[in-house]
Amino acid sequence: MKWGVAIALLAGLVAAVYLIWAIGFGAVMAAIERAGVGGLAILCLYALVVFVVLAAAWMCLLPRSEHHDAKDFYLARLVRDSIAEISPFSPVGGMVAAARLMILHGMNAGYAAASVAADATTEAMAQVAFLAFGIALGVAHFRHLASAGPLTEAMVATLLLAVPGIAALILLQKKGANFAERIAGRFFPQVRSGTTFRDAIYELYDSPKRLASSAALHLLAWIGSGGGTFIAFRLIGGQVSLTDALALEALLCTLRSIAAFVPAALGVQEAGYAMLAPLFGLPAEMGLAVSLLKRAREIVIGIPSLIYWQSVEGRAALRMAQEPVPWTGESGELGRAAGADLHHE
Numbered sequence: 001m002k003w004g005v006a007i008a009l010l011a012g013l014v015a016a017v018y019l020i021w022a023i024g025f026g027a028v029m030a031a032i033e034r035a036g037v038g039g040l041a042i043l044c045l046y047a048l049v050v051f052v053v054l055a056a057a058w059m060c061l062l063p064r065s066e067h068h069d070a071k072d073f074y075l076a077r078l079v080r081d082s083i084a085e086i087s088p089f090s091p092v093g094g095m096v097a098a099a100r101l102m103i104l105h106g107m108n109a110g111y112a113a114a115s116v117a118a119d120a121t122t123e124a125m126a127q128v129a130f131l132a133f134g135i136a137l138g139v140a141h142f143r144h145l146a147s148a149g150p151l152t153e154a155m156v157a158t159l160l161l162a163v164p165g166i167a168a169l170i171l172l173q174k175k176g177a178n179f180a181e182r183i184a185g186r187f188f189p190q191v192r193s194g195t196t197f198r199d200a201i202y203e204l205y206d207s208p209k210r211l212a213s214s215a216a217l218h219l220l221a222w223i224g225s226g227g228g229t230f231i232a233f234r235l236i237g238g239q240v241s242l243t244d245a246l247a248l249e250a251l252l253c254t255l256r257s258i259a260a261f262v263p264a265a266l267g268v269q270e271a272g273y274a275m276l277a278p279l280f281g282l283p284a285e286m287g288l289a290v291s292l293l294k295r296a297r298e299i300v301i302g303i304p305s306l307i308y309w310q311s312v313e314g315r316a317a318l319r320m321a322q323e324p325v326p327w328t329g330e331s332g333e334l335g336r337a338a339g340a341d342l343h344h345e
Helices: 003-023 025-059 070-086 091-104 109-142 146-175 177-187 197-205 208-235 242-258 268-280 284-322 334-344
Strands: none
Touching: 025 070, 025 109, 025 208, 025 284, 070 091, 070 284, 091 109, 091 284, 109 197, 109 208, 109 242, 197 208, 208 242, 208 284, 242 268, 268 284
């Protein structure tokens, strides 16, 4: 792990612990106890349903020839988010793992790598729409609060920067396809055969219908995440409307985007909920309790997902180890002979 990531992770952990201490450990735990194990189970089941939408958003980007089992997309998406949420790896590490899982399940490597990149882009496009919705609701809700001014300005600035940022991301993926293909080749040697990353990324972005479908499904998933926040507050006794919960979640997504360098937004998420909850008439300890409930949900879902990922990787490594090594003859120079044949052709 790089020193910068380790320092950010430690700072986030310290911030989260401090918030619990400052707000009151007893008050936070009392709120969590109101939800109980049953409440946590409801949150987990709800999140698993939202993952169905996320998997569909990824799958619909691909041409029919690359439509593999929907279960594989679903599990790969679970692994992708679990790595980003409960491990010290960055979201990019989760994307690499998800693409590799699809390759191990038989997908063309070029399409696997390109579709993960394109899916992240359509997810960001949908997030911009969700942020705009949340900021509009939030500003209308607490525009009379003087303390909300700097927060509102920061979020509007983030939204305005996000639009050209996404356009630049798409341009870089297309214009830098050759460079991206070389990088992808380090993680997926298979991209050098069959459909290349460059060809796949151009094909995916040349289908406005599939891009629009993916973005629409991602927007539905973002709204679904707001629904999860609504359920979480209700489970601990918080009286919040669905629209307020959606606005709160959208504003929190903005904060997480600003602090994207912090692994799993540790500390940022907790501070965000504790800061935003009072703006919607909820006590800070309830906001912090919701954040911790969501952390517990991520762990409950994430650990089995990571075990699944490691089991698939382990079986693949075992198969490779058991494959017979081609006989190279006494000289051991099969590669030279093969090269000579290629030169002759």
